[in-house]
Amino acid sequence: MSVKSRRSLLFASGALLAVAAVAVPVVVGTAAADPGAAGSGNQARIVGGNQASLADHPYAVYLTDAGGNQFCGAVIVSSTSVATAAHCAKAVAKQDIRVVAGREDKRTSEGQVLGVSKVWVGQGYTDPTQGADVAVLTVRGQFDYRPAKLPDSGDAGLYAKGTQATVLGWGRIADGGARSDYLRSGEVPVVSDSECHSAYTVYDQKTMVCAGYAEGGVDACQGDSGGPLVVGDTLIGIVSFGDGCAKAGKPGVYTRVSTYAKDIEAQAKPRLLG
Numbered sequence: 001m002s003v004k005s006r007r008s009l010l011f012a013s014g015a016l017l018a019v020a021a022v023a024v025p026v027v028v029g030t031a032a033a034d035p036g037a038a039g040s041g042n043q044a045r046i047v048g049g050n051q052a053s054l055a056d057h058p059y060a061v062y063l064t065d066a067g068g069n070q071f072c073g074a075v076i077v078s079s080t081s082v083a084t085a086a087h088c089a090k091a092v093a094k095q096d097i098r099v100v101a102g103r104e105d106k107r108t109s110e111g112q113v114l115g116v117s118k119v120w121v122g123q124g125y126t127d128p129t130q131g132a133d134v135a136v137l138t139v140r141g142q143f144d145y146r147p148a149k150l151p152d153s154g155d156a157g158l159y160a161k162g163t164q165a166t167v168l169g170w171g172r173i174a175d176g177g178a179r180s181d182y183l184r185s186g187e188v189p190v191v192s193d194s195e196c197h198s199a200y201t202v203y204d205q206k207t208m209v210c211a212g213y214a215e216g217g218v219d220a221c222q223g224d225s226g227g228p229l230v231v232g233d234t235l236i237g238i239v240s241f242g243d244g245c246a247k248a249g250k251p252g253v254y255t256r257v258s259t260y261a262k263d264i265e266a267q268a269k270p271r272l273l274g
Contacts, residue, residue: 005087005128005225005241046169047246048218049186054104059148059235060168060183060228062106063088064113066096070106073169073227074099074137075235076147081268082137084226085238085255086125089135094119099139104183106170114139120267122260128241129200131207133255135226136267148228148235150265151258158231159258161192165211165231167239167252171223186218188229190236191251199250200243207259209237212251219252221245229254 054060059076063084072088082099089097094116102111117140122132151158158165168185188211196210197203203210211229212219220227220239229237237254244250257264 005085046167046171046180046184046186046219046224047173047221049167049173049184052104052168052183052185054102054145054183057166057168057183057185057228057230058102058145059233061099061101062103062170063092063226064098064100065092066098068098070100070170070223072223072225073171073239075226075228075238076101076143076145077136077150077235077264078147078268078270079142080138080270082139083235083238083257083264083268084135084137085128085240086121086133086135087128087240088226089119089121089137097137099137101143101145106181112141112144114141114143116140120263122255122263128253129202131204131255132260133207133240134238134257134260134264136264138267142270148230149233150261151234151236152261155234155236155258158234158236159190159209159256161190161195163190163231164188165190165229165236167211167220167224167227167229167237169220169224169227169239171225171227172221172245186220188212188218188252196251196253200253203253205256207256208240209254209256210251211237211254212246214249216246216248216250219246 063072074082074084077083097116118138120136122134125132191210193205227239242252
C-alpha cells in the first residue's frame with residue numbers, strides 16, 4: 001500500500017521542483033501530490049463530482065507558485081488568512097506562494113491574487129499520516145470574499161457517521177486524469193472512526209476524519225490537498241491524504257478541523273491596521 005498526499009508536483013522552467021510529502025511513505029494517496037500537475041497539463045479535479053460555484057462556496061481558493069502553477073487548495077478563514085494542509089504550506093517557499101481567490105475558472109483573471117506574509121504550521125507536524133496536517137497562511141492584503149465558519153463545541157454532531165459533507169477543489173477527476181479548469185465539488189458521507197481505522201492503520205481519530213462511500217466513486221484527488229470539506233458553510237476537514245482516489249474501501253482522509261479550530265482562529269485574527 002502506498003499512501004500519498006494529494007498535492008501536485010510542480011514543474012517550473014522545465015525543472016521538477018522537489019515538494020515535501022509528495023509521496024509520503026505509508027500514506028494512502030494524499031489529495032495534494034499530483035505527479036502531473038500545473039505545468040504538465042495533466043491535473044484534474046474532484047473524482048465523481050460536479051462543477052461548483054463560488055457563489056455557493058466563496059471561501060474556496062487555491063494556491064499557486066510564483067509561476068502561476070496551481071499545486072493545492074485552501075479555504076478562507078478570515079479576511080486576511082486561509083487554512084490549508086501543512087504539507088501544502090511546506091511545499092513552496094513562503095515568498096513564492098500565491099493565494100488565488102474568487103477565480104472559479106483558472107483560465108480567467110478574475111478575483112484576487114495575494115502573496116503570503118506569514119506561515120503557521122500545526123505543532124508537531126512531520127507528514128500527513130502523523131496528523132497535525134494543518135497550516136494557516138496570512139496574506140498580504142485582505143480578501144473580498146466571505147470566510148468559512150469554524151466548528152465549535154456544539155458542532156460535534158457534524159462528525160457523526162453518515163453526515164453528508166462537500167469536498168471542493170481543482171484537482172484530478174481520476175488518477176492520471178486531465179486537468180480541471182473549474183472548481184469542482186463532491187458530496188461524501190463522514191465515515192466512522194472504526195471504519196477509517198480499518199482502512200488505514202495510521203488513522204488517528206483525534207487529528208483526522210474520513211469521508212467517502214464504501215463503494216468509492218467520489219473523492220478528492222491529486223491537486224485537491226489543503227482544500228475544504230464543509231457541512232453547509234462550516235469547515236470540518238482539510239484534504240490531507242488517501243489511497244489512490246475514490247477506491248472502494250479507501251475513504252479520503254482529512255485533517256479534523258475541530259481539533260485545531262482554536263489554533264486556526266488565533267492565527268487567523270485580522271491584523272490591526274495602523
